[in-house]
Amino acid sequence: MYFYVDESGHTGPNLFDETQPMLYYGVLSSKVNVDLLAEDSLRKLRQRAKVLRLHANELGNGGLVPLASxxxxxxxxxxxxxxxxRVAKPDHAIICFFDQVFDHGNNPAITWTGYWTPMRYVLLLKLAKLFDKDIAKQAWEARIETDSDKADALLTSVCMELRSRVGHLPDARSRQLISDTLEWAEKNPKKIYYNTKKKKDKLQITPNIIGFQSVMHGIASRLKTKKAKAAAIIVDQQSQFNKAQKSLSEYFAALSDLxxxxxxxxxxxxFSGMPKIPIEFASSAxxxxxxxxxxHLWVFKRTMEGKELAPELYRLIEPHLYRGRTDEIxxxxxxxxxxxxxxELPDPTPEQLERSQSLIAYDEERRLRAIQGG
Structure with missing residues (x-):
C-alpha cells in the first residue's frame, strides 16, 4: 500500500497560537501509486486553474468548486x-504536565491506580479544571526549558499555584491526591525530570511528533486490516520535523516484533504491523x-472548524466520514x-471488592510513608 502524509496548523512548540489551536495530520492511503496514476488528471486541473500546484489555501472555495467534480x-x-x-495544542500542555508530574515512577505521592489504570484519566480531567491559559503556558515553558534550574523554578511555581486551587474540586479524595502529588513535586522538582535537556528533545514532545505517533499507528492498522505491506510512505518535506519523524518511524519499526x-x-x-520500510520525504510540488x-485536509479542517465550505467540496470528504479513521488527542x-x-464497567463481586480494598490500603500506606519521608 502507498501512504501520503501531510500536516496543517503547524506552530511547533508554540501551543498557544489562537489562530491555529489544532494540529492536523491527513493520511491518504491507496493500493496503487497515486503519485503516478493521479499526475495526468491533476496536471489538467492545474492548467484549468492556471496554477503550478493545487494549494487549497490559495484557491479557496471559489477556485476549488470548478474542479470538484x-x-x-x-x-x-x-x-x-x-x-x-488532530491534536488540541493547548490541551497537550496540560496532558504533558500530568504525564510527568503524576508519573508513579517519578512521584511516589500518587497512587499506583492513579497512574496505571483508567483512574488516571479521572485525575487528569479534574487536574485540568485547575488550569487556566496562563498556568498552562507556564507549565509548557517549564517543559521545553533546557536550563534545568529555570525549569525547576517554573515547575515549582506552577505546582504551588495549582495547589492553591485544589479546594475548588468537589470530592475530598481528589483534593487529597492531587494536592499531595503537587506538593511532592513542588518540594522535589529535580526528581520529576520535567524539562527537556536539549533542543532536539524539545522537538520530540511537540504536537507534531505526538500527532505523528497516531499517524504511524493508523498506518499499521490499515496494513493489518488489509493484510498488506507498505510499498511507500511519503511525508511532506519540511526542515524542522522530518528528522524527528524519521527517528520515530525507525523506533516504532524496531518495536514491531516485540x-x-x-x-x-x-x-x-x-506496535505489531508497524511498517519497516523507511519513510520518504517529498514536496507537494x-x-x-x-x-x-x-x-482533502483543507476541506476536512473547514468542516470541523465550522468555516464556510461550498457543498460541492463537502462531497469530497463525505465518503471518508464512514470509511476513514479519525482520532483526536x-x-x-x-x-x-x-x-x-x-x-459500562460492571459492578465488582464481593471477592473483587475485598481484594481491591486490601491492595488500595497497602498502596496508601506506601504513599503516606513516601510523603512523610520526602
Whole structure:
C-alpha cells in the first residue's frame, strides 16, 4: 500500500497560537501509486486553474468548486482512503504536565491506580479544571526549558499555584491526591525530570511528533486490516520535523516484533504491523499524492472548524466520514472516550471488592510513608 502524509496548523512548540489551536495530520492511503496514476488528471486541473500546484489555501472555495467534480471522479477511480488525526495544542500542555508530574515512577505521592489504570484519566480531567491559559503556558515553558534550574523554578511555581486551587474540586479524595502529588513535586522538582535537556528533545514532545505517533499507528492498522505491506510512505518535506519523524518511524519499526504491556484497563500498546520500510520525504510540488492530501485536509479542517465550505467540496470528504479513521488527542476526546468505559464497567463481586480494598490500603500506606519521608 502507498501512504501520503501531510500536516496543517503547524506552530511547533508554540501551543498557544489562537489562530491555529489544532494540529492536523491527513493520511491518504491507496493500493496503487497515486503519485503516478493521479499526475495526468491533476496536471489538467492545474492548467484549468492556471496554477503550478493545487494549494487549497490559495484557491479557496471559489477556485476549488470548478474542479470538484473532476476531483471526486479521481477519488472514485483510485478508490483511496483518507484518515484524519488532530491534536488540541493547548490541551497537550496540560496532558504533558500530568504525564510527568503524576508519573508513579517519578512521584511516589500518587497512587499506583492513579497512574496505571483508567483512574488516571479521572485525575487528569479534574487536574485540568485547575488550569487556566496562563498556568498552562507556564507549565509548557517549564517543559521545553533546557536550563534545568529555570525549569525547576517554573515547575515549582506552577505546582504551588495549582495547589492553591485544589479546594475548588468537589470530592475530598481528589483534593487529597492531587494536592499531595503537587506538593511532592513542588518540594522535589529535580526528581520529576520535567524539562527537556536539549533542543532536539524539545522537538520530540511537540504536537507534531505526538500527532505523528497516531499517524504511524493508523498506518499499521490499515496494513493489518488489509493484510498488506507498505510499498511507500511519503511525508511532506519540511526542515524542522522530518528528522524527528524519521527517528520515530525507525523506533516504532524496531518495536514491531516485540510484546508490549500496559496497566489494567488501559489500551494495549500495540506496535505489531508497524511498517519497516523507511519513510520518504517529498514536496507537494513533485507528489500528486501529497497534493491530494492538501486538498482533502483543507476541506476536512473547514468542516470541523465550522468555516464556510461550498457543498460541492463537502462531497469530497463525505465518503471518508464512514470509511476513514479519525482520532483526536484532547481533553474533550479523553472525557468522551472514558466516560463510556466507566459507565459500562460492571459492578465488582464481593471477592473483587475485598481484594481491591486490601491492595488500595497497602498502596496508601506506601504513599503516606513516601510523603512523610520526602
Amino acid at each position: 473532476e476531483l471526486l471522479a479521481l477519488q472514485r477511480r483510485l478508490n483511496f482512503r483518507f484518515d484524519l488525526y 510484546p508490549a504491556a500496559n496497566g489494567p484497563g488501559l489500551p494495549a500498546i500495540d 513533485n507528489s500528486a499524492g501529497l497534493e491530494l492530501v492538501d486538498l 484532547s481533553l474533550n476526546a479523553i472525557a468522551a472516550r472514558w466516560e463510556r468505559w466507566f459507565e
